[in-house]
Amino acid sequence: MNCSEYRVIGSSIIDNEASEAEICQFNAHIAECEECAKWYETIKILHEGSSDLSEEVPPELKMRVMKSVTAKKKPFLSQFKFTAAAAIIIVIAYAAGGLSAKYSPDAVPQETSIVTDEAKTAATPGMYSRSAILPDAEFKPKVESAELPHYKSKQAFVILLHGTDIPDILKNAEYDEYSGHRYYKVPKENYELFKDFDYDSLPCDSEGATSGLVIIKQ
């Protein structure tokens, strides 16, 4: 065994992770090796000095965390209104030649996104239309203008809150994960299957309306 290997044992002795046999081996070594003996004393000082490095937690941390997790989630549909607005704004920016970035998953709005009046106004028909049917009784099936900014083509999705049971119809479907939700892609040829799907069976969280179906129509 060389000094490097003895030092691994010495380090584990400091942490109370060495066996009796290892402690004996190491003690025998440092009785003969002055360098390792000095090294051991040094890391003991480092270890003792490290025990007092913790800093007090800023009081706002807990407030910020609890504010985030208890914030009323925006209705699912509103997220896509916001998305639609963002899409339209991006298209305008493209037209003006002022934006060259590609759409990315990062562009998916957070559940706490605020839907502004401008966003609602911007979500007018004209680009793509979709039918959205949500488990929340507050929402009726209707057609909206929308585009998902993180997909280039028109696409249908079933959005489920992460961690909930997956309906049989989606068991083999491809999905992506964003912001605590799974976005199940529905192949175009399967759109018909979803016409008679029991949308009320889609799971949602205690806040409601965080799961749903979106189909981007041609």
Next chain:
Amino acid sequence: MQENKLVLRAQKGDNDAFSELVSLYEKKIYNLALRMTRDREDALDLSQEIFIRIYKSLPLFKAQSTFSTWVYSIASNACIDFTRRESKRKTHSIDEEEYFEIPDLKYSPENSAENSELREQIVGAIDSLSPEHREVIVLRELNGLSYDEIADALDISPGTVKSRICRAREKMCSFLSKHGNNFGGNPSKNTKGR
């Protein structure tokens, strides 16, 4: 209240229970984040991100490991993500261990006692480590996790934890020695081949 009962309540949507869990872990998570980011504002943001990830992932916790290990596992992933984001932001490329060579003196303690000086030196040495080494040292020294707990949280073997901690300590000794603080030893000796 027992931690596992709090976890069960939080999984059922009880935010008071989750708030208690935050209280139990905020100091450990914040100090891990502080050492990994070396900046109080970033540490606050990263800690918040970690707790939100924990909250969102609560339905997935199946008690196959301890809650503590699971929390550190999420924290570790968030720290890795932070480190990647930060490294992308940096434009210059230098040796990993030299990357954080300059200790962050803003952690300097208020008093000028010897202990404060030692503390400052140790913080500088920890900050000089690579994220990989820094993480194991913080989990061990500040958070008091055993080698097995660190191994579970980081999904590496206990043997790797053992050697990585030793290597981190050697790096810290080298850093201190290089900066004129060897605590009476000569820790930077080349130990290979003996």
